[in-house]
Amino acid sequence: MKWIEEELHEIEKTSLKRRLRETVPIVDKPGFIARGGRTLLNLSSNDYLGLAQHPGIVEAMRDSLLIEGAGAGASRLVTGNRKPYALLEEAIAEWQRSGKALVFANGYMANIGVISAIVNRYDAVFSDQLNHASIVDGIILSRAEHARYRHNDMEHLRYLLNKHRNKRRKLIVTDSVFSMDGDQAPLHELAKLKQEYNAILMVDEAHSGGIYGLYGEGLSHVLGLKHMVDIHVGTFSKAFGMYGAYVCASDTLVNLLVNKARSFIYSTALPPAVVTGIRKALDYVVRESWRRERLFELSSSFRSSLCEAGFKVGDGDSPIIPLILGENDTALRFSHALEEEGIAAVAIRPPTVPKGTARIRFSLSAALTPIEVRDAVLKISKVGHQLGVLK
Numbered sequence: 139m140k141w142i143e144e145e146l147h148e149i150e151k152t153s154l155k156r157r158l159r160e161t162v163p164i165v166d167k168p169g170f171i172a173r174g175g176r177t178l179l180n181l182s183s184n185d186y187l188g189l190a191q192h193p194g195i196v197e198a199m200r201d202s203l204l205i206e207g208a209g210a211g212a213s214r215l216v217t218g219n220r221k222p223y224a225l226l227e228e229a230i231a232e233w234q235r236s237g238k239a240l241v242f243a244n245g246y247m248a249n250i251g252v253i254s255a256i257v258n259r260y261d262a263v264f265s266d267q268l269n270h271a272s273i274v275d276g277i278i279l280s281r282a283e284h285a286r287y288r289h290n291d292m293e294h295l296r297y298l299l300n301k302h303r304n305k306r307r308k309l310i311v312t313d314s315v316f317s318m319d320g321d322q323a324p325l326h327e328l329a330k331l332k333q334e335y336n337a338i339l340m341v342d343e344a345h346s347g348g349i350y351g352l353y354g355e356g357l358s359h360v361l362g363l364k365h366m367v368d369i370h371v372g373t374f375s376k377a378f379g380m381y382g383a384y385v386c387a388s389d390t391l392v393n394l395l396v397n398k399a400r401s402f403i404y405s406t407a408l409p410p411a412v413v414t415g416i417r418k419a420l421d422y423v424v425r426e427s428w429r430r431e432r433l434f435e436l437s438s439s440f441r442s443s444l445c446e447a448g449f450k451v452g453d454g455d456s457p458i459i460p461l462i463l464g465e466n467d468t469a470l471r472f473s474h475a476l477e478e479e480g481i482a483a484v485a486i487r488p489p490t491v492p493k494g495t496a497r498i499r500f501s502l503s504a505a506l507t508p509i510e511v512r513d514a515v516l517k518i519s520k521v522g523h524q525l526g527v528l529k
């Protein structure tokens with residue numbers, strides 16, 4: 139068993155060791171967390187709309203616990219299909235103006251379940267190089283040809299579509315907003331190519347659901363492309379501040395998923411109280427557009443202040459703002475120095491991002507205030523000078 143220590147040592151040597159750290163929420167200060175007894179401004183959360191501590195959601199969950207009990211007791215196809223599921227799926231389908239919605243336990247399971255249910259070794263999946271790991275794992279699990287195209291490179295995608303023209307089914311899959319870069323997929327071009335090559339288009343709106351659109355329906359809605367997206371995946375773990383995921387598609391496709399998506403079939407249903415909590419969260423997502431407005435204001439001022447300070451950050455309007463530092467060790471030291479300043483901002487390293495692009499991935503939340511964000515930029519600049527990232 140010596141290999142275990144050897145592998146861990148290898149990971150440590152390249153500054154790639156990951157460690158679990160206990161994190162305590164601060165209920166009356168949702169933009170903050172406590173670590174090691176210290177309160178830190180949280181710039182590494184996906185709770186974009188600041189809903190994770192919402193008392194209304196907690197209350198709905200508590201009420202539901204008293205009716206439904208703690209666990210569902212079985213998978214949905216056995217005896218776990220409780221009433222909150224139907225209520226949530228109807229509400230999601232209505233929100234998305236979609237044929238049908240299906241709830242999965244989480245986004246990871248939704249992606250692996252959907253992809254492996256609809257393609258197999260006779261097929262090809264065309265997938266952006268920066269797509270989320272759960273999409274990659276779904277493709278591997280499906281045994282379909284994995285045609286990876288360079289990030290957002292439509293010429294390369296077209297080349298691969300031609301190359302695999304004779305495959306039985308062709309699935310194009312992309313994140314709508316890329317999780318580690320915050321940039322957007324060229325959905326108009328993808329929709330055109332999907333039509334031209336008679337492919338299926340699947341869009342993972344994990345980082346745009348709840349955020350883009352008048353009611354937070356997602357990026358493909360804002361771009362008027364909803365009808366071009368065959369499979370829309372979103373999570374409840376980010377902007378909803380909850381846990382779980384949804385897939386929206388035609389009636390028939392959802393029917394197929396119920397029969398073939400193994401991560402749906404062979405896994406216990408989410409606790410009903412969680413499902414009830416998600417439905418409450420959906421109410422806030424739809425109704426409280428001030429959360430989106432605030433999030434965009436904060437993101438925009440954070441991004442432009444970092445640029446003014448001399449940092450190079452990606453543009454766009456998403457709340458994901460990466461500060462690419464390159465070396466793993468630099469990213470780690472940057473993160474540690476920020477923690478000394480009272481900011482939680484985690485270093486993201488390979489294999490989550492490509493080699494040589496280690497970064498601090500800042501993500502903002504409507505739970506923060508303009509003053510907190512302004513103060514954070516000053517501290518980030520200070521650390522930038524300390525570490526020689528800023529000259």
Ligand SMILES: *Cc1c(COP(=O)(O)O)cnc(C)c1O
Binds near residue numbers: 244344
């Ligand atoms: C977070 C994420 C997932 C996984 O969602 P979970 O609900 O956390 O399992 C899937 N796809 C993308 C693009 C993500 O960012």
